[in-house]
Amino acid sequence: MEKTKKEFTYDELLQKVEAQELLIKKLNDEKFAITNFEYFVKESPDLVCIADTNAYYKIVNDEFPKILGYSKEELLSRPFLEFIHPDDLDKTLEEVQNLTQNNPTVDFENRYIKKNGESICLQWRANLHTANNLIYAIARDVTEIRKTQEKLLSSEKSLNEAQKIAKIESWDFNLVTQELNWSNELYEIFEIENFPGDPQLYAKYLSCFVSEDAEDLNKNVYNTISNKVPYEMEHRIILKDQKTKWVFCTGVPIMDKNNNVVALKGVVQDITQKKQIDDTIKAKEKAEAANKAKSDFLANMSHEIRTPLNGIVGFTDLLLKTKFDNDQLEYLKTVNESANTLMEIINNILDFSKIESGKLELSTEEIDIIQLSNQIVNLFKYEANFKKIDLLLDIDPNVPKCIKGDSFRLKQILVNLLSNSMKFTFSGHIKLKVAQVEEDKTTSKIKFSVIDTGIGIKDYNQKKIFQSFVQADNTTTRKYGGTGLGLAISSQLLALKNSELELISAYGAGSEFFFTVAFEKIFCEKNDLSVKENLGSNMTSHLSNSLTNFKVLIAEDNKINMLLAKTLVRKIIKNCDLIEAANGYDAVVLAEENLPDLILMDIQMPIQNGYDATLEIRKSESTKHIPIIALTAGVLNGEKEKCMEHGMSDYITKPIIQNQLEKVLLKWLKN
Ligand code: ADP
Numbered sequence: 001m002e003k004t005k006k007e008f009t010y011d012e013l014l015q016k017v018e019a020q021e022l023l024i025k026k027l028n029d030e031k032f033a034i035t036n037f038e039y040f041v042k043e044s045p046d047l048v049c050i051a052d053t054n055a056y057y058k059i060v061n062d063e064f065p066k067i068l069g070y071s072k073e074e075l076l077s078r079p080f081l082e083f084i085h086p087d088d089l090d091k092t093l094e095e096v097q098n099l100t101q102n103n104p105t106v107d108f109e110n111r112y113i114k115k116n117g118e119s120i121c122l123q124w125r126a127n128l129h130t131a132n133n134l135i136y137a138i139a140r141d142v143t144e145i146r147k148t149q150e151k152l153l154s155s156e157k158s159l160n161e162a163q164k165i166a167k168i169e170s171w172d173f174n175l176v177t178q179e180l181n182w183s184n185e186l187y188e189i190f191e192i193e194n195f196p197g198d199p200q201l202y203a204k205y206l207s208c209f210v211s212e213d214a215e216d217l218n219k220n221v222y223n224t225i226s227n228k229v230p231y232e233m234e235h236r237i238i239l240k241d242q243k244t245k246w247v248f249c250t251g252v253p254i255m256d257k258n259n260n261v262v263a264l265k266g267v268v269q270d271i272t273q274k275k276q277i278d279d280t281i282k283a284k285e286k287a288e289a290a291n292k293a294k295s296d297f298l299a300n301m302s303h304e305i306r307t308p309l310n311g312i313v314g315f316t317d318l319l320l321k322t323k324f325d326n327d328q329l330e331y332l333k334t335v336n337e338s339a340n341t342l343m344e345i346i347n348n349i350l351d352f353s354k355i356e357s358g359k360l361e362l363s364t365e366e367i368d369i370i371q372l373s374n375q376i377v378n379l380f381k382y383e384a385n386f387k388k389i390d391l392l393l394d395i396d397p398n399v400p401k402c403i404k405g406d407s408f409r410l411k412q413i414l415v416n417l418l419s420n421s422m423k424f425t426f427s428g429h430i431k432l433k434v435a436q437v438e439e440d441k442t443t444s445k446i447k448f449s450v451i452d453t454g455i456g457i458k459d460y461n462q463k464k465i466f467q468s469f470v471q472a473d474n475t476t477t478r479k480y481g482g483t484g485l486g487l488a489i490s491s492q493l494l495a496l497k498n499s500e501l502e503l504i505s506a507y508g509a510g511s512e513f514f515f516t517v518a519f520e521k522i523f524c525e526k527n528d529l530s531v532k533e534n535l536g537s538n539m540t541s542h543l544s545n546s547l548t549n550f551k552v553l554i555a556e557d558n559k560i561n562m563l564l565a566k567t568l569v570r571k572i573i574k575n576c577d578l579i580e581a582a583n584g585y586d587a588v589v590l591a592e593e594n595l596p597d598l599i600l601m602d603i604q605m606p607i608q609n610g611y612d613a614t615l616e617i618r619k620s621e622s623t624k625h626i627p628i629i630a631l632t633a634g635v636l637n638g639e640k641e642k643c644m645e646h647g648m649s650d651y652i653t654k655p656i657i658q659n660q661l662e663k664v665l666l667k668w669l670k671n
Helices: 010-043 063-068 072-077 086-100 143-165 184-190 201-206 211-227 272-320 326-356 369-379 381-387 407-424 475-480 486-495 528-534 537-544 559-572 584-594 610-619 639-645 658-670
Strands: 047-052 057-060 105-113 119-129 134-141 168-174 179-182 231-238 244-255 261-270 365-368 390-395 402-405 429-439 443-452 502-506 510-521 551-555 577-581 598-602 628-632 650-653
Touching: 047 063, 057 063, 057 072, 063 072, 086 105, 086 119, 119 143, 143 168, 168 184, 179 184, 179 201, 184 261, 211 231, 211 244, 211 261, 244 272, 272 326, 272 559, 326 486, 365 369, 365 407, 369 381, 369 390, 369 407, 369 429, 381 390, 381 407, 402 407, 407 429, 407 443, 407 486, 407 510, 429 510, 486 510, 551 559, 551 584, 559 577, 559 598, 559 658, 577 584, 584 598, 584 610, 598 610, 598 658, 610 628, 628 639, 639 650, 650 658
Parallel strands: 390 429, 551 577, 551 598, 598 628, 628 650
Antiparallel strands: 047 057, 047 134, 105 119, 119 134, 168 179, 168 261, 231 244, 244 261, 365 402, 402 510, 429 443, 443 510, 502 510
8 A cells, every 4th residue: 555645734844844953952962961071071180970879880080090090990890888998988888878868978088098008088079860879979189188287287286285385375365356365275374264255354364463563564565556566574473372473475466457456466474483493593593602702701711811820830830940948849839739730720621612612623743652652651750659659651562653643632631531540549550551453554543541550430420420520429529629521521522533432440440541543644754853852851951051142032911921931031041132022013123123033922912913923024024034933822723823824933832831942942043
């Protein structure tokens, strides 16, 4: 049967064409939309995907493999939960659950594990399309942002902690809203309860101030607002239980864009501890200054006392060498001994105060140990003879002949130990024993022991006696005299050499005091002089007889000392021409006029002291070569060095002892 063609009217045809055109347009539009969408998905810098509710990706854009490192096939073939950080799995499942119940995901974050093992933080937005039950999701890599945020948080935390440690707290005050904000710890400093937006806060804060400080604060705040300058103040605060704290506070103005002050910001620091430390330091400085004043006073006093004592010791020494009847001789000896004892006590007290104030420094010079030990033992020979006690010196042959050390202080310790032994021994013997206990190439450790068969020391007193001003028992001073300083000074002197004084004693049987010191070994440089010294006093006086016809200038302001010096010089030099100067200035003039062979120069003199006078004498061509011997008090630190620095040739300490003076005069006049 032939199919009959349907005939269309023109209008019908037109309608059809229009309908077809519409369809084509719709198709084109859809195609355009799909192309756009594909383009958008492809080019998106974010991760775009479609997934089903069984947790499988259906489509992922190119960013997925790029960011996660897996291929598209890998991503599509495994449930997406496998790519999620195990710690974030639970919350992700919960979120997917929500999503399937048609709650869109907004800014949900979880971590994915990349193929290389690194984790990355993704922020998701997703929707469930109910028509096809598919999830349309887009994610952004926020790893860097989160890392930066974490860093910021941690540095903020550190800053807070640092502020807490430094006890620095912050505040701000808005001038427009009159709102005052404090950091939490500021409440702790002021011990005020923390109510948010407390209208009484400023009043409570001010109530901790003493009134003058409150006035200062008001002035400061006013000044900061009107003149736009910061302020700083340090003040006390008094808290509830009258507890006092110290705070340091600052305030700075905050300006708007029209340069009007709209707020104040500042910090408060609790400086109570610092203040306490400052106060302690100040108190310590004050105590040190007082101690220094005490030492200076003692040094001055001892100088004042020593000057007349020098006269007594010196002249009684001289008198003892002249003729007296027995009674007179005994009285004179008593005067001489008393003066010597007094001098010893003064020296001890001075030493003690010097050590106490850390002023005592040890010097180092060449020491001939054998000679020094002999000299010390010789000092006690007379008394030992008198008391019928054997005085022994035992020197180990291994002891090096010469060492470097402070001979004055070494002598002082040994003399102190020997004089104690002498004081407390009535029969038997006293021995000074010197032995080397260790040595290497450069150093020698030498043990010095003073052993006696005296009264001994009870066990319970053996520690006590090393303390200053302490004696074994109360009757000691009355019976034997002394100040109880000798052992304390010796111990402290030894401490300066990292050594200590030790004791072995049995009550009634005797005592042994000993110490070990490491000395630097040296070759003996001393030559003729030490030989002469070893020759003893006979030889010395024989040599001194050969000093004749010299001109000596003595500069000394104290009349007694001048007389003593003159007497001694006349005894040593035959036909001596003596010139006297009562001060440094006269000494310079008289030296220029008389050109003496030698000058004896006191240090402490009016008008011009011995140091300055020496400098003047050394400046002049005609006098610069003259030997100048300083007469020092011998008590101040660095006195010897100071003499040498000022151009003096040698020095002797007061009281002037004839033998010493002889030696020095010989040395400088014979050359
Ligand atoms: P001082 O002898 O000036 O009183 P020291 O500090 O030298 O001061 O001695 C303190 C005390 O130690 C003496 O008073 C004495 O009691 C005791 N002492 C020291 N050496 C001996 C010794 N060799 N034998 C017995 N007692 C001693």
